[in-house]
Amino acid sequence: MTFDRSYRQPGVVLTDHHFTVPLDHTRPDGEHIELYAREAVATGKDPDTLPWLLYLEGGPGFGARRFVGRQAWLERALTEYRVLLLDQRGTGRSTPANRQTLPLRGTPERQAEYLAHFRADSIVRDAEAIRPGLTGGAPWTVLGQSFGGFCTTHYLSTAPEGLTAALITGGLPSLDATADEVYEAAYPRIERKNRAHYARYPMDVERARRIAAHLAERPVALPGGYRLTTEAFQSLGILLGVGDGSHQLHHLLEDAFVPTPSGPALSDAFLENVHALLSFAGHPLYAVLHESIYAQDPAVPTGWAAERVRTGLPGFDAEKTLAGDEPLLFTGETIHPWHFATDPALAPLRETADLLAARTGWSPLYDPARLAANEVPVAAAIYHDDMYVDTAHSLHTARAVRGLRTWVTDEFEHDGVRAGGPRILDRLLALVRDEA
Structure with missing residues (x-):
């Protein structure tokens, strides 16, 4: 892990982090790619005293949102967290994958094989690979928006020991729908x-x-x-x-x-x-x-x-x-x-x-048995008629994850975490803490 010099925006201190991770986590000695993430800490706070919150953006294919200062949900998060805004592999500054770079892989067959390592399973293993160096091994809270919620559900299925709490907004997927x-x-x-x-x-x-x-x-x-x-x-x-x-x-x-x-x-x-x-x-x-x-x-x-x-x-x-x-x-x-x-x-x-x-041979992304035995506090904002993620699918999954608490609302559409971010994050934190 390397990091650049810190810099400031209104009300926040930012630090750029760079990581090297395996392309295929089952082959740690094979090819590696670069990840980028931006750390955000409220001005005047000592980062070493704050717990970490990892933000997983929606998508797939979008880098973490480039906030200016303390916009949207970040305002609420910075009151008590050290926030990591991760560019998921292939996005933003994390070894970009696009029409300009992918020809470096060779044929379309090789490009497709490469991109098969860019789903939620690899993204979660990236998070687990970088977490120990950032947190000293301590678990962190994850906030997943849309596809980031899909990744968070996979996190709960495969590496719950890395999580203090899981917060999902507009991204609770079906566990088995084709x-x-x-x-x-x-x-x-x-x-x-x-x-x-x-x-x-x-x-x-x-x-x-x-x-x-x-x-x-x-x-x-x-x-x-x-x-x-x-x-x-x-x-x-x-x-x-x-x-x-x-x-x-x-x-x-x-x-x-x-x-x-x-x-x-x-x-x-x-x-x-x-x-x-x-x-x-x-x-x-x-x-x-x-x-x-x-x-x-x-x-x-x-x-x-x-x-x-x-x-x-x-x-x-x-x-x-x-x-x-x-x-x-x-x-x-x-x-x-x-x-x-x-x-x-x-x-x-x-x-x-x-x-x-x-392509065939895709691996299952969720483990229903492990989710049924879940012990990580989880809260999900489910939007009443979300056009992007089916509400019925989300509610069915909510019932399948032990201890998951829901906030079902028609006040917001799929972008609720941006439109009403501080209030949504505050509500989800209250739910995982049994304060609401």
Whole structure:
């Protein structure tokens, strides 16, 4: 472990840490990769007197959030913790994996084999590898948001001795659902979010249909080469799973067109905003590895489950929708093969993604027997109609983990830990301490 000189932001002292860990933890003498994490301590506090809290970001494929000062939940955490913001392997400053770096691995087959080591099981073993050097061997509290909650559940299944407490926000996974079952549960939720959006903004029905019809005739090449098709436009529905996402989508749609000498055209401002929302350039592993987070049966590949399930749902077929008079349904947290044709950040990784979709031999991520005997205090915020993670799946898992306490609320969407972070973290800490 190495660390750089500490530096300051308003109200916080930050220290950069760098670690070396095995690519494959079952082969500690094999290839190694680098991990990066940023430590945060409140100004004026002695870090050596504080317990550690490890934050695991959502994803997969996102580095830890870059806070400025004491934003969101960090404000509450810093009152009593020394916080470690870990860039999970392949993200941020942790040996990045993307279209630029992965060709160093060689063929798509070798790239896929490499990326097979980037799931929750490897992330948790990374955490356990770096913990002793940071804490002196003491266990730490883990806060897992979304996919970070999936990782935390794996932590409870495989290394509970490393945990003082586990806090999960919007990320309590099914212990046994297949990828197909995950998406069969997801699409009805996505449709409900669409209906709620159009009930709030009925004028958006015609606006969305008009944009989709325009793109069906004339797909647009965005700056950098992103190809905006009707299907890509539909994927803006991922906004509908966050607190202000419906309002963001409405503002995006309301001034999409401008008059030009050749007739109405999608405005540069609209296209620029869409590109920022849809490009995977900053988080390609989110697309490449997404369905693998649900892969647990060693005999069954995920096989582009979101696309397979969608083909049986004509309501999400834009061509059929435009032939009638129904509202266009946006999609949500779903990854499809066409993403690798429209996005230049993903196009070079298409064959690698196909190989991962066809891969078998995945190991189970959760141990129901060990979770049933759990002794680590655990609390989970479950959002009443979370578009990203099925509420029924989360509640079923909550009943399967001994001692897990839930806070079920409809006050927040999937991004609750960002929108209401201090209050959410305060509530979860109270639950694991039996103070609520």
